[in-house]
Amino acid sequence: MNLWRAPLPSLLAVLTIGLSLFLGASFILGVFAARALLTSWGAQASVTLYLDRSTTDEQARTLAQTVRVENPSLQVTYVDRTMALQRLRGDLGDLAGALEGLSQNPLPPSLELSPRTALQPSGVRMLAARLEQLPSVQEVDYGREWLDKLEALGNGLRVFGTGALAIVLGAALLVVANTIRLAVYARRDEIEIMKLVGATDGYVRAPFLLEGALQGLLGAALALGAVEAVRRWLLPPASHAFAFASGAVAPHLLPVHAAALLGIGTLVGLFGSWLAVARFLRA
Amino acid sequence: MIQLFHVKKAYPGDAPVLDDITLRVEKGEFVWLTGPSGAGKSTLLKLLFCAESPTSGQILIGGRNIGRIGQGSIPYLRRNIGVVFQDFKLLDNRTILENVGYALEVLGASDGEIRERSLKRLAQVGLDHRATSLPRRLSGGEQQRVAIARALVNEPTILLADEPTGNLDPGLTDSILKLLFDANARGTTVVVATHDRTLLSRYRKRTVALDKGKLVSDA
């Protein structure tokens, strides 16, 4: 096989595939991590139901119970008007004196909901729409604009990630195709004779496909090793430096992901060499 | 065995290389294909082993219309046709025995069968004692004998030779031609392209002459 006969171009191909797949994989992991981070921020945004000011304590407690039963994943806290005013006083601190002039409590009672598990922005939105329908709920506050921005950012990352991945895989494909084309060219006399004595296209193609697949597989293995190395040794010190990212889930590769990466590498190698040989066989 | 009907071959922009060739070669025949340089001899042979396809006209080999068979069937057609060239076309990095066996290897024959049949063919061309040599250690005449052994190892029904003695000393010509006549005597249909007129008079056989792509005589 050419891998042993012409080790340098093959090695370069393996390295380039490795680099491409490494970039692609890091990118995907980055996008995953960023999305996870966004989701965790989204989950922290709690939902507040402001109730009609005329709502009695009993009505509010019944409502809270209803919400609890219908949404077991939510933690529901009832904040009555007195408590709301106390909180405001506490928040205002020294300025609390300004409240003394009020003849009556202007604050409405509210239910504070916080999801026990992370919710996607779209989930929060749906929840808010549902709660708005409940009787005596006057307003639902869930940080709509904040969520919209998070969601747009998440979608943007996904589109960008897909595009970048396509480019990187395309580059890897071209590199394999080119290396195999060189290998085919180096063996053109042999191929001519093979075809002359009646070898099928499949017979001529097989060793090159094998070689391309092997290059892809080795490249993917290299990329996998590099991703693991970065995750183990490079990322921990870096995440200390960026405190804001400390909430992010450390990106990690599941066995499925590793297998997918190896599979993609092999497929890219196969397809690249197929392209190279097809061109030659047609001529 | 070989039939051509109004075959024309033209490359874009040039006068036709072959023009309205109608020809019939019977099973077991020996045919000289002659004519001056550029007459279209090599092109005609290429059409027969499907290295080129005709611009128009029909070609039948063993009753099969080769214009109608798909690209995928060409290898199977070629297994029935042995081809010998002026420049031998041997693989430099393989031994003589491996070169002959190559034609069987691509068909998926077993190692034992490849070895046995290759050695038998090499003995037939008188080179079995050089089986483990590389081609470059052999003389031109010997290399051509290896190429003929390779063309015949698969026992094809047709043998095509394009100037098989063109690169060789005149003294070696007879021994090469004898191998082709031997194959013909065993029943193989043989077509040999040559522009060497002395061969034609020395070995009187059916002679098809081309000139500027036209069939000018057949006797």
Ligand SMILES: Nc1ncnc2c1ncn2[C@@H]1O[C@H](COP(=O)(O)OP(=O)(O)OP(=O)(O)O)[C@@H](O)[C@H]1O
């Ligand atoms: N691929 C090609 N493209 C264009 N013209 C070609 C091609 N192959 C052959 N020709 C032309 O076809 C003509 C016939 O060529 P061919 O090789 O068949 O002649 P020939 O009779 O075998 O000659 P020679 O005795 O020199 O071998 C030549 O004029 C050649 O230039």
Ligand SMILES: [Mg+2]
């Ligand atoms: Mg010629």
